[in-house]
Amino acid sequence: GAGVSQSPSNKVTEKGKDVELRCDPISGHTALYWYRQSLGQGLEFLIYFQGNSAPDKSGLPSDRFSAERTGGSVSTLTIQRTQQEDSAVYLCASSYPRGESSYNSPLHFGNGTRLTVT
Amino acid sequence: GIQVEQSPPDLILQEGANSTLRCNFSDSVNNLQWFHQNPWGQLINLFYIPSGTKQNGRLSATTVATERYSLLYISSSQTTDSGVYFCAVRDTGRRALTFGSGTRLQVQP
Numbered sequence: 461g462a463g464v465s466q467s468p469s470n471k472v473t474e475k476g477k478d479v480e481l482r483c484d485p486i487s488g489h490t491a492l493y494w495y496r497q498s499l500g501q502g503l504e505f506l507i508y509f510q511g512n513s514a515p516d517k518s519g520l521p522s523d524r525f526s527a528e529r530t531g532g533s534v535s536t537l538t539i540q541r542t543q544q545e546d547s548a549v550y551l552c553a554s555s556y557p558r559g560e561s562s563y564n565s566p567l568h569f570g571n572g573t574r575l576t577v578t
Numbered sequence: 579g580i581q582v583e584q585s586p587p588d589l590i591l592q593e594g595a596n597s598t599l600r601c602n603f604s605d606s607v608n609n610l611q612w613f614h615q616n617p618w619g620q621l622i623n624l625f626y627i628p629s630g631t632k633q634n635g636r637l638s639a640t641t642v643a644t645e646r647y648s649l650l651y652i653s654s655s656q657t658t659d660s661g662v663y664f665c666a667v668r669d670t671g672r673r674a675l676t677f678g679s680g681t682r683l684q685v686q687p
Contacts, residue, residue: 501679503666510673537661566623567611569613572619
């Protein structure tokens with residue numbers, strides 16, 4: 461597809477379980493972002509990947525959160541031992557088409573994964 | 579980190595009216611983007627505008643980087659313009675975009 465793809469679109473899990481959220485960025489985009497949006501709130505930065513550089517993990521709220529990006533493409537956000545406060549929409553975005561000289565290019569968001577921890 | 583303030587927080591318009599949304603930021607930026615989040619939660623990039631003025635149909639945006647603000651203009655508003663408008667900036671010290679808290683717009687028929 462042409463856009464950023466996220467799966468699953470909805471995830472309901474019990475407190476204490478681990479979850480994995482997947483993001484497939486736009487082909488050729490080297491930058492990938494994860495954000496979190498709680499109900500009625502703004503977007504909270506979680507983690508940023510750019511090419512082969514070390515990821516910027518400064519937004520991860522706790523060590524229960526981790527993310528990987530394999531082969532410079534697909535990314536997985538893992539939340540271990542989920543808590544009710546983890547309930548939110550998790551949004552992935554990609555940017556920086558190959559060949560541009562500047563990394564400051566527009567972000568393209570996926571439709572998000574709505575996570576509900578019961 | 580950089581602070582991003584958007585105003586007004588809420589706005590109700592009649593269809594056909596014009597509006598101006600404002601984004602103030604606390605530090606120098608090399609990237610500023612405006613997004614629209616529709617009622618279904620989908621985020622759409624409206625403008626990439628670290629400086630200057632751009633127009634796209636009924637929407638236009640102006641960023642005055644030296645004075646640390648950006649404006650989004652919506653003319654002849656339509657009900658489909660309803661949703662939340664976010665401003666996001668990247669300061670020179672970070673690689674990720676920082677989002678403001680948004681302006682929630684409701685356009686009534």
